[in-house]
Amino acid sequence: MTDKVYPSAIPPPAAGGTGARDGNLKLPPNKAQAHNASRPAYRPHPPPRRSHRRGCWCRCCLWTTALILLIAVVVAIAGGVFYLIYHPHRPSFSVKSLNFSTFNLTETSLTSNCNISIAARNPNSIITFIYDQTTIQLLAGTIGVGNGSFPGFIQGANNVTDLRAIIATPKNTYIDDGDVPALKSNLRKGRLTIKIQMNSKIRAKIGKFEMGKLGIRVICEGIGVPLGNTASFANTGNVKCQLGPQVKILRWTI
Numbered sequence: 001m002t003d004k005v006y007p008s009a010i011p012p013p014a015a016g017g018t019g020a021r022d023g024n025l026k027l028p029p030n031k032a033q034a035h036n037a038s039r040p041a042y043r044p045h046p047p048p049r050r051s052h053r054r055g056c057w058c059r060c061c062l063w064t065t066a067l068i069l070l071i072a073v074v075v076a077i078a079g080g081v082f083y084l085i086y087h088p089h090r091p092s093f094s095v096k097s098l099n100f101s102t103f104n105l106t107e108t109s110l111t112s113n114c115n116i117s118i119a120a121r122n123p124n125s126i127i128t129f130i131y132d133q134t135t136i137q138l139l140a141g142t143i144g145v146g147n148g149s150f151p152g153f154i155q156g157a158n159n160v161t162d163l164r165a166i167i168a169t170p171k172n173t174y175i176d177d178g179d180v181p182a183l184k185s186n187l188r189k190g191r192l193t194i195k196i197q198m199n200s201k202i203r204a205k206i207g208k209f210e211m212g213k214l215g216i217r218v219i220c221e222g223i224g225v226p227l228g229n230t231a232s233f234a235n236t237g238n239v240k241c242q243l244g245p246q247v248k249i250l251r252w253t254i
Contacts (some may be wrong), residue, residue: 006037020098022029022185025038032035035114038221043239055186056095061086062213065069066187069179078175086124086126086127086206088124088127088149089121089123089124090243091120091121091122091129091155091202091243092121092123092222092241092243093118093120093121093198093218093220093241093243094118094119094121094122094236094239094241095117095118095119095196095220095223095239095241096119096162096236097116097117097233097234097235097236098113098114098115098116098117098187098194098196098223098225098233098234098236099114099115099225099233099234100112100113100114100192100225100227101113101114101115102168103114103145103192103227105180105183105184107180108175108180109174109175110169110173110175110183111169111171111173112145112146112167112168112169112228113146113166113167113168113169114138114146114166114167114168115164115165115166115167116136116148116164116165116166116167116180116196117162117163117164118150118162118163118198119160119161119162119163120158120160120161120163121159121160121161121235122155122158122159122160122201123158124160124208125156125157125158126155126157127157127205127206128154128155128156128160128204128205128206129154129155129159129202129203129204129205130152130154130155130202130203130204130205130210131152131154131155131200131201131202132152132200132201132202132213133149133150133151133152133200134145134149134150134152134163134198134200134252135148135149135198135199135200136149136150136167136196136198137196137197137198138167138194138195138196139194139195139196139197140183140186140193140194140195141182141184141193142179143175143179143182143183144169145169145192145194146167146168146169147167147169148165148166148167148168149170150163150164150165150198150200151194159246166227170231176209185225186227187227190226190227191224191225191227192224192225192227193222193224193225194222194223194224194225194234195219195220195221195222195223196218196219196220196221196223196241197217197219198216198217198218198219199218200217201213201214201215201216202214202216203216213250215245216243217240217242217243217244217245218241218243219241219242220239220240220241220242221239221240222238222239222240223236223239224236
C-alpha cells in the first residue's frame with residue numbers, strides 16, 4: 001500500500017526572492033512608525049553643574065556682612081559704655097560782644113573793622129578739648145563783611161575760655177554790584193544783621209588717650225548791630241550759637 005503525497009500549503013517563493021529563504025520577511029510600517037520616523041531621538045539633558053566660583057563669592061559676601069555687623073555691634077557697645085562712664089557733653093559757644101569801629105561802603109568796595117569776643121565753654125569734668133586755629137567770617141545775609149581767626153588753644157575740663165579777635169576786611173575790598181543795594185538798604189535803616197560762622201578742628205583727650213580730629217562749624221545768627229558815626233555795639237544777650245560736625249566730601253564741605 002502506497003502513501004499519498006499532498007501538495008504543500010505554503011506558496012512557493014517569488015522568483016529571485018530571498019525573504020522566505022532567509023526568514024526575514026519585511027512588512028510595511030504602521031502609521032505610528034511612519035509618523036515618528038522624522039522625529040529626532042530624545043536625549044535627556046544632564047543636570048546643571050553648580051559653579052564653584054559662585055559658591056565662594058556667596059560665602060565671601062555672607063562672611064563680610066557678618067563681620068561688618070559684628071564690628072557695628074562692638075562699636076555700639078563700646079560707645080554705650082563710654083557714655084555711661086564719662087557722660088560726655090559737646091562744647092558750647094556764646095557771643096559776649098561785637099562792635100564795628102569802621103564800616104565804610106562805596107559803590108564798589110567795603111572797608112570794615114570789628115572787635116569780637118566769643119566765650120567757649122567745656123562742661124565736661126574729665127574731658128579736655130584741643131582746638132586747632134579757628135577761622136571766623138562775618139556775614140550780612142550772604143555778603144562777607146569781615147574775616148579773621150582765633151589761635152589754637154587747649155581747654156581743660158569745666159573751663160570757660162574767652163576768645164578775642166579783630167575781624168576786618170582789607171582796605172577797599174571789592175564787592176559785587178548786586179550786593180551793594182542790599183547793604184545800602186540796611187545802612188539806611190541804621191541797623192545791620194550779622195551772622196558769625198566759625199570753622200575749626202577739635203580733639204578730645206581723656207587722660208593720656210587722645211581721639212582723632214573732628215571738624216566742627218559754629219554758627220551764631222540774628223546779631224543786630226546799630227550803625228552810626230560812633231562805635232557800634234551789638235546786643236548779643238539773646239544770641240544762640242549752634243554747633244555741628246563739619247564733613248568734607250571731595251571738594252564739598254557739609
